[in-house]
Amino acid sequence: MKKIIELKNITKSFDGEVVLDNINLDIYDNEFLTLLGPSGCGKTTTLRLIGGFETPDKGDIVFMGERINDVPPYKRNVNTVFQRYALFPHLNVFENVAFALREKRCPKSEINEKVREMLSLVALNGFENRSVTSLSGGQQQRVAIARALISRPKVLLLDEPLAALDLKLRKDMQQELKKIQKATGITFVFVTHDQEEALSMSDTVVVMSEGRIQQIGTPIDIYNEPTNAFVADFIGESNILDGVMLRDRKVSFSGQVFDCVDAGFGENEQVDVVVRPEDVDIVPLGKGQLTGVVTSVNFLGVHYEIIVDIGGFKWMIQSTDFVDVDEHTGLYIEPDAIHIMKKSEYSGMFGDYSSFSNELDELSNAESESGE
Amino acid sequence: MKEKRSLRRARVLESLCLAPYSVWAVLFIVVPLLFVAYYAFTDNSFHFTLGNVTRFFTATSKVSGADGLDREVHTYLLIFGRSLKLAVISTAICLLMGYPAAYIIARASDRTQKVMITLIMIPMWMNFLIRTYAWMTILQDTGILNGFLGFFGLGPVHIIGTEAAVVIGMVYDYFPYMILPIYSVMAKMDVKLLEAARDLGCGGLGVLRRVIFPLSLPGVVSGIIMVLIPSISTFYISQKLGNGKFYLIGDAIESQYAANNLHFAAAIAFILMIVLLACMAFMQRFANRRAAV
Numbered sequence: 001m002k003k004i005i006e007l008k009n010i011t012k013s014f015d016g017e018v019v020l021d022n023i024n025l026d027i028y029d030n031e032f033l034t035l036l037g038p039s040g041c042g043k044t045t046t047l048r049l050i051g052g053f054e055t056p057d058k059g060d061i062v063f064m065g066e067r068i069n070d071v072p073p074y075k076r077n078v079n080t081v082f083q084r085y086a087l088f089p090h091l092n093v094f095e096n097v098a099f100a101l102r103e104k105r106c107p108k109s110e111i112n113e114k115v116r117e118m119l120s121l122v123a124l125n126g127f128e129n130r131s132v133t134s135l136s137g138g139q140q141q142r143v144a145i146a147r148a149l150i151s152r153p154k155v156l157l158l159d160e161p162l163a164a165l166d167l168k169l170r171k172d173m174q175q176e177l178k179k180i181q182k183a184t185g186i187t188f189v190f191v192t193h194d195q196e197e198a199l200s201m202s203d204t205v206v207v208m209s210e211g212r213i214q215q216i217g218t219p220i221d222i223y224n225e226p227t228n229a230f231v232a233d234f235i236g237e238s239n240i241l242d243g244v245m246l247r248d249r250k251v252s253f254s255g256q257v258f259d260c261v262d263a264g265f266g267e268n269e270q271v272d273v274v275v276r277p278e279d280v281d282i283v284p285l286g287k288g289q290l291t292g293v294v295t296s297v298n299f300l301g302v303h304y305e306i307i308v309d310i311g312g313f314k315w316m317i318q319s320t321d322f323v324d325v326d327e328h329t330g331l332y333i334e335p336d337a338i339h340i341m342k343k344s345e346y347s348g349m350f351g352d353y354s355s356f357s358n359e360l361d362e363l364s365n366a367e368s369e370s371g372e
Numbered sequence: 373m374k375e376k377r378s379l380r381r382a383r384v385l386e387s388l389c390l391a392p393y394s395v396w397a398v399l400f401i402v403v404p405l406l407f408v409a410y411y412a413f414t415d416n417s418f419h420f421t422l423g424n425v426t427r428f429f430t431a432t433s434k435v436s437g438a439d440g441l442d443r444e445v446h447t448y449l450l451i452f453g454r455s456l457k458l459a460v461i462s463t464a465i466c467l468l469m470g471y472p473a474a475y476i477i478a479r480a481s482d483r484t485q486k487v488m489i490t491l492i493m494i495p496m497w498m499n500f501l502i503r504t505y506a507w508m509t510i511l512q513d514t515g516i517l518n519g520f521l522g523f524f525g526l527g528p529v530h531i532i533g534t535e536a537a538v539v540i541g542m543v544y545d546y547f548p549y550m551i552l553p554i555y556s557v558m559a560k561m562d563v564k565l566l567e568a569a570r571d572l573g574c575g576g577l578g579v580l581r582r583v584i585f586p587l588s589l590p591g592v593v594s595g596i597i598m599v600l601i602p603s604i605s606t607f608y609i610s611q612k613l614g615n616g617k618f619y620l621i622g623d624a625i626e627s628q629y630a631a632n633n634l635h636f637a638a639a640i641a642f643i644l645m646i647v648l649l650a651c652m653a654f655m656q657r658f659a660n661r662r663a664a665v
Binding site: 051052053072073074078079080082083084086087088089090099100102103104147148151 | 569583
């Protein structure tokens with residue numbers, strides 16, 4: 001695959017605060033790449049650097065082999081779908097979409113043809129003469145995409161484009177964006193704080209935190225093989241425990257020794273152990289490797305969400321088997337459900353469900369959505 | 373039923389709150405306007421007449437031209453034309469200076485914006501007459517400006533008593549009314565729109581022409597209206613800075629009023645009002661059409 005954009009050792013600060021700290025990232029032709037992270041992690045700044053709205057303090061931005069640090073936005077073969085669309089309120093749908101072609105002074109017939117083609121790509125035929133302020137959020141979103149795609153950029157940058165839409169519309173647009181990306185063959189660089197969105201749409205996910213890239217990989221890699229506690233916690237639910245790697249494929253945590261599939265750590269090395277909630281089986285007392293007391297049970301439709309106290313550490317377990325609160329239960333974990341990570345600065349910060357409540361979780365989600 | 377009653381109560385409350393202003397508006401805006409119209413179309417014994425209005429269009433007088441020959445001119449049409457000319461020139465200068473200034477201020481840091489806007493408004497806190505007198509002392513043949521120029525061996529330039537002096541006075545007095553509405557539109561403009569234009573291929577000039585200017589048009593229109601109208605009807609500036617040589621329509625109204633020709637003064641004011649209303653209607657229409665494109 002061909003590299004389209006390379007970010008090399010990029011550092012950027014605003015008012016003395018480091019926003020991007022030595023970022024290295026390759027973006028390939030025709031891929032759907034997502035920058036994922038909480039607000040303030042530097043994902044939007046990364047996007048703005050590629051768009052040309054910021055210049056890096058240090059490092060190079062390379063576009064198809066050429067350094068473009070100082071190339072202004074209007075000379076870059078890159079277009080942007082802005083967070084709140086930034087449609088021109090004084091122009092109708094047709095003129096918004098035609099904006100880039102009018103600047104290039106394309107002939108009228110070509111503009112007509114291309115605008116119609118773009119509007120049908122985003123399913124907005126017949127909206128040409130509508131005022132953009134009269135459109136719904138989803139329709140404005142489509143106009144923004146059509147406007148950005150009309151000059152056939154090599155790369156389309158999307159800055160949280162779905163954040164302002166309601167859940168159902170968001171799901172539809174996710175499908176549609178993916179379809180448009182496949183149909184046009186244009187590289188999409190997508191920014192979001194929504195991990196589900198990132199997993200379901202992307203070819204490559206880049207997880208960022210505090211101005212640094214934590215992990216680059218396919219959605220499956222990121223979910224199954226997180227590199228540290230931050231990634232494990234940010235992508236889905238995880239129980240993260242302190243453990244000791246006794247030797248290859250043998251790990252000890254929660255006072256027990258487990259078989260696992262990881263190797264290559266030092267003997268008796270301190271590690272973080274990740275176990276996903278859906279990988280823990282509820283078994284009769286004495287049948288599993290661990291024993292615990294159920295402290296809360298929450299029915300979520302597809303499964304129960306069960307919090308189990310094992311020696312003072314609260315695990316989250318997702319199971320279709322019912323256990324009651326205060327019941328003692330056995331727990332069983334398959335060797336390949338145990339994922340071992342090196343200790344990192346994030347160790348001990350995540351992965352314990354002792355203060356867990358759904359309400360709290362929703363609150364913090366709402367906060368991150370309004371951010372940036 | 374209950375809902376209807378509470379709705380009605382809300383309406384009563386609303387009109388009660390509005391009452392003081394309504395009374396004010398009727399007493400001091402509507403009634404005087406009706407009086408102006410009434411006086412304009414009546415003679416000294418309050419019989420209906422079109423005489424005052426026709427006098428405005430037909431009255432003539434002799435003026436001596438540059439070649440020393442006397443010529444017949446339509447007195448009030450000439451005065452009105454001169455007022456319009458000076459007002460349009462002043463408005464144009466205000467716009468040419470105010471637009472870029474408003475743009476630069478709107479893009480500056482919050483602190484700078486506050487300081488600049490305060491600086492622009494400070495002259496408005498000073499009395500209009502004092503401001504005009506100040507300009508007299510600056511522009512006089514032996515005034516501050518010529519003293520300053522003389523220091524460098526330049527000048528003296530004769531400004532006082534020329535149309536230029538009147539224009540300088542008008543620009544100075546009405547400049548804030550141009551810059552403030554343009555600035556407030558520019559300051560509210562979403563920076564993301566400018567970024568979007570650059571992203572879609574516009575250089576600096578393109579962004580200005582295709583996004584900033586069309587979006588700032590409402591501010592430009594209200595700025596033009598707010599400068600054009602007072603400068604068309606001003607009278608004091610021309611008397612002081614023009615040495616009374618440039619009789620403007622405002623001066624005509626004032627002197628007719630002072631000479632107790634109330635009916636003719638009212639007729640001139642009435643005609644001026646109609647012309648200004650027509651101008652405003654045209655400007656608004658222009659702005660709306662541009663905004664709709």
